[in-house]
Amino acid sequence: xxxxxxxxxxxxxxxxxxxxxxxxxxxxxxxxxxxxxxxxxxxxxxxxxxxxxxxxxxxxxxxxxxxxxxxxxxxxxxxxxxxxxxxxxxxxxxxxxxxxxxxxxxxxxxxxxxxxxxxxxxxxxxxxxxxxxxxxxxxxxxxxxxxxxxxxxxxxxxxxxxxxxxxxxxxxxxxxxxxxxxxxxxxxxxxxxxxxxxxxxxxxxxxxxxxxxxxxxxxxxxxxxxxxxxxxxxxxxxxxxxxxxxxxxxxxxxxxxxxxxxxxxxxxxxxxxxxxxxxxxxxxxxxxxxxxxxxxxx
Ligand code: HSE
Numbered sequence: 001x002x003x004x005x006x007x008x009x010x011x012x013x014x015x016x017x018x019x020x021x022x023x024x025x026x027x028x029x030x031x032x033x034x035x036x037x038x039x040x041x042x043x044x045x046x047x048x049x050x051x052x053x054x055x056x057x058x059x060x061x062x063x064x065x066x067x068x069x070x071x072x073x074x075x076x077x078x079x080x081x082x083x084x085x086x087x088x089x090x091x092x093x094x095x096x097x098x099x100x101x102x103x104x105x106x107x108x109x110x111x112x113x114x115x116x117x118x119x120x121x122x123x124x125x126x127x128x129x130x131x132x133x134x135x136x137x138x139x140x141x142x143x144x145x146x147x148x149x150x151x152x153x154x155x156x157x158x159x160x161x162x163x164x165x166x167x168x169x170x171x172x173x174x175x176x177x178x179x180x181x182x183x184x185x186x187x188x189x190x191x192x193x194x195x196x197x198x199x200x201x202x203x204x205x206x207x208x209x210x211x212x213x214x215x216x217x218x219x220x221x222x223x224x225x226x227x228x229x230x231x232x233x234x235x236x237x238x239x240x241x242x243x244x245x246x247x248x249x250x251x252x253x254x255x256x257x258x259x260x261x262x263x264x265x266x267x268x269x270x271x272x273x274x275x276x277x278x279x280x281x282x283x284x285x286x287x288x289x290x291x292x293x294x295x296x297x298x
Contacts, residue, residue: 017215102295117133143156163259171224268286
């Protein structure tokens with residue numbers, strides 16, 4: 001039997017991991033959004049928490065409201081935001097994924113995880129202009145996901161230290177996509193393919209060194225790094241402090257480092273210092289690869 005009320009926790013996510021542009025994504029243990037859904041005769045949205053004043057409450061303009069409409073299930077949605085907005089940490093994907101997941105449970109829709117990803121990606125399309133699923137998929141599956149063609153493959157590496165440092169810089173996904181080149185050279189394709197392949201093996205083996213060393217995309221990172229003041233110093237500071245790799249999280253501006261669990265604090269401090277040396281305030285999330293959306297109250 002379905003339920004009248006559900007509260008779910010949906011994690012932040014980091015897309016691309018360098019080489020896997022629009023293909024790879026991971027769920028982070030924190031930060032997360034908390035989403036409450038209650039049966040109603042029409043869809044309404046309330047938003048509280050971090051950056052809530054900037055989130056549209058019109059269900060036609062909110063990723064979560066669009067998902068409710070696609071599933072034709074009117075509900076009261078309350079979003080308690082913990083994921084910073086426009087950060088490259090899947091802030092528009094989380095509510096879409098959370099509501100798709102919650103409505104499937106609430107109305108016993110029997111949709112598979114793959115179908116939920118497809119629907120949530122449609123919700124996200126409204127925000128970014130493109131239905132790429134590399135944030136909504138890890139938000140639903142957890143772990144590391146490969147989204148390719150109509151297939152989603154998930155892996156669950158363990159004890160991977162992650163430091164995500166979010167600088168106070170505004171980067172819109174739409175703008176960060178618009179500046180990308182439309183063509184790559186053969187050498188760049190070969191480089192990225194090699195990194196993507198070794199990233200998958202790194203995730204299969206929970207091999208922090210291999211994951212970090214594979215986390216580089218020659219073309220996209222180079223172009224997008226220009227949108228992040230202090231990018232080079234922040235990257236260097238993380239590598240000098242022991243990170244095995246650093247890249248831009250999704251379309252940025254958050255930068256994400258991979259390291260062993262006990263190096264995270266030091267690396268976070270160094271990355272924050274490097275942003276600060278560039279007169280940019282930042283916030284560090286010390287985390288790991290975590291679970292997907294889950295019910296926390298019903
Ligand atoms: N793969 C997408 C991009 C993620 O890099 O544009 C956006 O969050």
